[in-house]
Amino acid sequence: MTQTQLISVLALLNVKNIGDATAKKLIKYCGSAENVFKEKKNNLLKIDGIGELIIKDLYNPVHFKLAEEELKFVNNNQIQLSYFTDATYPEKLKHCLDGPVLIFKSGNIDLHNKKIISIVGTRQITTYGTAFCEKLIEDLSPLNPVIVSGFAYGVDICAQKTALKYGLQTIGCLAHGLNQVYPKVHEKYVAEIEKNGGFITDFWSKDNPERNNFLRRNRIIAGLSEGTIVIESAEKGGSLVTADIATSYNREVFAVPGRTDDKYSAGCNNLIKHQKAHVLTNAADVIYILNWKIEEEKKNRVVQKKLFIELDETEKNIYAFLQKNGKELIDIIALECKLPVHKVSTTLLNMELKGAIRPLPGKMFEAI
Structure with a gap:
């Protein structure tokens, strides 16, 4: 994709009231993001679901000005871009209607023909959750899965640190642009993660880690993988949102059961109780439900160790x-x-x- 084409894509994504699903609809109708801006307004209004409110802000020239600035930042910082029709765009994410039109990437991410799982949970991870997370990844490590998470406190960073420990590729999905690290204390893990994995976001450099951004980025965590694992969660939490999104994508969801009086097992227990997740007790459950094919030697090491x-x-x-x-x-x-x-x-x-x-x-x- 040329620089001019990228500017048009970025400009379209900057338009108020145009999200990823709507942008894809407009691009499909017009043939490209460039053509969307060239198309007559009356023709755009003929598209199912496209009304005056959606395209009201479309022709504001500020979108191209901001798009040029963002592309300059991307080029100066050697950030990788993947358009939703590119071969470099994550295959599983292509099947998500609201998947990002454009994603920004850093590091050495390789998602081709890989076993990919997302691991999420509370930021207040307990010793029980930590032990389970570490043991799960250790037992899955012979299968060389990719571990996806949100690079946040608690379960997220536990999963990603453990993945690094066992030499597994790990990907952090961020709720802000690639010009910053949040939380700041996790900056010490960035280089190692980018060496064997990396970071993905659909947020621009102007976007900060605000609450709504974390909820929005959860669709990427769920969309990248074939299964989402909730290690621990209170009765309400972002990881439960991720589980719901994964279900809407027809992906498998797993939850680790805990004591009935444990605050940070309430969310997982409810997922299981309402049949929204498979009970996860060990690595064998993941292998069985996701139908991962493994050699007998590896199977013996993982399942019957x-x-x-x-x-x-x-x-x-x-x-x-x-x-x-x-x-x-x-x-x-x-x-x-x-x-x-x-x-x-x-x-x-x-x-x-x-x-x-x-x-x-x-x-x-x-x-x-």
């Missing part, structure tokens, strides 16, 4: 039975393993928490 060490004799007996026979009813498990049903019920619950088995509809269970 410490399985038999952690199982007692009764659990080993039930696990061996399920491995041999596949999914089975709880009554049949009790009968074949020569155990009372109440004993099997308790044991299966413990095994589920350990990640050894998975419950299925109809009181059936299967080994992972």
Whole structure:
């Protein structure tokens, strides 16, 4: 795309009342952003959903002046641009109606043919959340997934620091332009993240990290990945917004269960209770739900790394039975393993928490 074409795209995006979905509609009708500004007003008004209010501000010359200034900033700082039809534009984001028309990138981002997950949650992460996040990424690391998050306090930075620890590509989605770092204390991680990953935003250099911007950037976090994981969340929070957006994109959502009286597990527990998220107890759940194909050697390391060490004799007996026979009813498990049903019920619950088995509809269970 030429510099002139980019200026037209930026100018269109700067028009009040024209968001990404509307901009795409106008570009599709006119053939390009340049042609939008050349098209007669009466013709634009014939487009479904386009009214006087939307194009009222379209012909203000200030849009081109600001667009030129922004492009100058981009060029001077070697920022990468991806237009929504470019090959460099994230493939999964292309399928989102409200995905950004133009994204700004820094670092060494590679999203081609990758397993990509987003990890989000509260800024007040607990020791439980920290331990779970670190263990999850450690166990997934042999599959070399890309870890996407929001570079904020708490769960976000925990996920991204852990990704760096295991040599995984990580991407921070920002709620402001690439001319600044927020929070400032995270500036020390920027260079390392850009070395193996980077940052993505659709905000200009003039945009500051305001509350509404964080909510808007959540669509990028959800849109980049095939699955969004909520580690911890209070009853209300930005990570729940991200989960809702992911659901609207027909992406998988996972939530880590916690104690019923734990403030920062309330959001996750509600997602699970209302069947808006899969229960996430370990890495095997992600692999299974997302249908990630892995070599047997990697599967053994990730899924069964410490399985038999952690199982007692009764659990080993039930696990061996399920491995041999596949999914089975709880009554049949009790009968074949020569155990009372109440004993099997308790044991299966413990095994589920350990990640050894998975419950299925109809009181059936299967080994992972």
